[in-house]
Amino acid sequence: MSNKVILFNPKSGNNKHRIPNSILQVGASIHGIYDYILVDGNLEEKPFQKIFEYLETGEYKYFCSTVMPGPQLKQAISFTKRVKEQFSDITIIWGGYFPSNQYGVCMDSHLVDYIVNGPGDVTFPSLLKVLEEDKQDEVVFEEKLSKIDNLIFRNSKGNIIRTKKEPLLDQDALPNLPYTHLNVFYPLENYLSKTFMGKTTLSYHSSMGCPFTCSFCGIVPVFNGRWKGKSAQGMYEDVKYFKEKYDIDAIEFHDNNFFTSKKRVLEFSKLILHDNIKYWGEGRIDTLNKYSDEELSLMKQAGCKMIFLGAETGNDEVLKQMNKGGTQSGKMIKDFALRMKNIGIIPEMSFVLGMPADTEKQVYDQILWDINFIKEIKKINPEAEIIIYLYSPTPTKGSELYQQILDAGFSFPETLEEWVSPSWEKFDLRKNPLTPWLKPYMIDTIKNFETVLNGNFPTVSDFRIHGYKKKVLSLVSNWRYKTGFYKYPYEIKAFHKIWKYRQPEIEGFYSE
Numbered sequence: 001m002s003n004k005v006i007l008f009n010p011k012s013g014n015n016k017h018r019i020p021n022s023i024l025q026v027g028a029s030i031h032g033i034y035d036y037i038l039v040d041g042n043l044e045e046k047p048f049q050k051i052f053e054y055l056e057t058g059e060y061k062y063f064c065s066t067v068m069p070g071p072q073l074k075q076a077i078s079f080t081k082r083v084k085e086q087f088s089d090i091t092i093i094w095g096g097y098f099p100s101n102q103y104g105v106c107m108d109s110h111l112v113d114y115i116v117n118g119p120g121d122v123t124f125p126s127l128l129k130v131l132e133e134d135k136q137d138e139v140v141f142e143e144k145l146s147k148i149d150n151l152i153f154r155n156s157k158g159n160i161i162r163t164k165k166e167p168l169l170d171q172d173a174l175p176n177l178p179y180t181h182l183n184v185f186y187p188l189e190n191y192l193s194k195t196f197m198g199k200t201t202l203s204y205h206s207s208m209g210c211p212f213t214c215s216f217c218g219i220v221p222v223f224n225g226r227w228k229g230k231s232a233q234g235m236y237e238d239v240k241y242f243k244e245k246y247d248i249d250a251i252e253f254h255d256n257n258f259f260t261s262k263k264r265v266l267e268f269s270k271l272i273l274h275d276n277i278k279y280w281g282e283g284r285i286d287t288l289n290k291y292s293d294e295e296l297s298l299m300k301q302a303g304c305k306m307i308f309l310g311a312e313t314g315n316d317e318v319l320k321q322m323n324k325g326g327t328q329s330g331k332m333i334k335d336f337a338l339r340m341k342n343i344g345i346i347p348e349m350s351f352v353l354g355m356p357a358d359t360e361k362q363v364y365d366q367i368l369w370d371i372n373f374i375k376e377i378k379k380i381n382p383e384a385e386i387i388i389y390l391y392s393p394t395p396t397k398g399s400e401l402y403q404q405i406l407d408a409g410f411s412f413p414e415t416l417e418e419w420v421s422p423s424w425e426k427f428d429l430r431k432n433p434l435t436p437w438l439k440p441y442m443i444d445t446i447k448n449f450e451t452v453l454n455g456n457f458p459t460v461s462d463f464r465i466h467g468y469k470k471k472v473l474s475l476v477s478n479w480r481y482k483t484g485f486y487k488y489p490y491e492i493k494a495f496h497k498i499w500k501y502r503q504p505e506i507e508g509f510y511s512e
């Protein structure tokens with residue numbers, strides 16, 4: 001057996017596929033050192049057959065998959081199982097947010113041999129190096145593994161070992177992503193799709209982590225409040241490459257918190273000022289509220305079209321419960337919605353409804369309160385896009401909120417099979433949180449309001465609903481929106497079905 005590597009990106013959606021940056025960056029870490037191939041479950045019709053054919057050659061030793069919670073789990077689990085059953089000598093390595101956060105379930109499945117817990121840029125090549133060396137002496141072997149940061153493995157005594165976290169790396173010092181290698185397997189054009197921003201959109205990831213520690217967010221256990229970004233110049237070099245080679249006219253920034261460093265954002269905005277490129281990224285209201293009007297205008301001029309903002313709730317007490325940190329408040333959300341209106345950048349505000357509280361009445365009152373708050377935001381800035389999530393717990397152990405959800409009787413699945421059951425898949429899509437304090441009538445209220453809201457204000461990011469369709473939908477939904485009668489909005493649902501309304505919160509981001 002030779003030592004080639006398969007890097008697999010499980011299917012994450014049905015269309016508009018993005019560059020699989022996770023496996024591409026992992027590929028970059030071993031580029032020129034080990035032979036590796038990329039399999040993208042999003043673009044392969046029969047991805048397992050492809051993997052099977054590679055493995056049958058006997059040249060491959062490592063099956064490595066990135067895994068996000070939600071739909072990616074389906075292929076990740078079933079393919080890993082089949083690889084393990086049919087090719088027992090293959091070493092299985094998983095990385096990404098799901099195994100990093102849910103490492104106990106993954107290791108207990110005995111399907112996964114190693115987990116890369118967070119960034120893999122140094123961990124992955126170091127792991128392969130140790131695995132390629134002589135493993136005769138178990139003690140020496142385990143000692144070498146325990147010296148690799150960001151690694152999870154099982155030792156010979158059967159204990160799960162988590163090695164220490166590596167400090168975040170200088171992002172400019174990382175190797176360039178092997179775009180030309182990806183192009184050999186899947187032409188890059190396939191990933192540069194049309195979005196509401198432009199006809200050729202690049203998905204780009206320019207920083208690791210986030211400096212905040214919101215207790216509902218899945219990236220906190222992985223990064224513990226750390227953040228490091230590529231320089232503006234470094235980002236621009238990559239953008240220029242895609243502009244010159246593929247004539248891109250839009251960028252989706254996939255960073256958890258793109259606007260963390262104002263200096264970097266403004267520098268980058270100046271660099272792309274005349275390139276006719278629109279961009280979108282995720283940020284925090286309190287961070288962006290510190291930007292002056294001139295600075296926001298510069299971003300707008302440079303192409304910043306829409307910013308995804310975690311508003312979460314307008315209630316300051318609940319913001320505290322969420323450990324949102326920073327200085328965000330209900331008043332600031334409203335003020336910022338207005339500033340964005342005046343500047344001309346669309347705020348895409350996400351709200352998290354259904355937080356736990358002491359009594360059932362308190363849970364429901366808070367939901368109604370948030371619905372009202374959302375309506376106030378729409379009054380201030382009708383262009384504001386609203387995304388509603390149901391609160392889905394993440395395992396940020398040690399936080400007060402985590403203790404509260406455990407006390408309320410919530411627990412995570414204990415097997416990988418359970419994670420791919422239909423109800424847990426919806427949990428990850430934040431549509432069915434399975435949280436005991438959220439009663440069915442509350443979920444109905446939230447969902448019905450969401451239907452009426454989306455009817456009254458169809459999202460600008462949806463191509464399918466425009467012109468007369470938008471007018472018809474608004475007309476049909478407006479009386480409900482105004483009177484607050486959200487129950488049984490079947491007529492709106494029927495129109496959404498006919499015109500295939502897209503939900504950014506499920507399909508990911510904002511593109512078509």
Ligand code: B12
Nearest residue numbers: 012021022064065066070095096097118119120218256508
């Ligand atoms: C792009 C993206 C998507 C794309 C799919 C991408 C794909 N692979 O096909 C889409 C839009 C479909 C998507 C969907 C969802 N996503 Co998503 N997504 C992202 C996003 C923005 C970027 C991922 C990325 O490319 N990162 C860049 C790479 C370089 O970083 P990385 O993944 O961390 O990789 C490094 C390490 O993790 C590690 N590593 C990763 N994989 C592997 C594999 C191996 C073998 C090894 C060794 C190492 C390794 O090494 C890499 C290099 O250092 C992340 C947020 C983020 N900034 O990472 C969210 C994120 C991963 N998504 C998340 C979620 C929850 C979802 C959804 C399930 C729900 C939702 N509403 O968003 C949906 C599912 C919907 C669906 N239909 O699939 C969460 C996960 C949080 C959690 N609880 O674990 C994140 C963190 C966003 C967030 N802050 O909430 N997503």
Ligand code: SF4
Nearest residue numbers: 210212213214217256
């Ligand atoms: S600011 Fe956003 S990305 Fe950062 S921890 Fe909070 S929710 Fe997560």
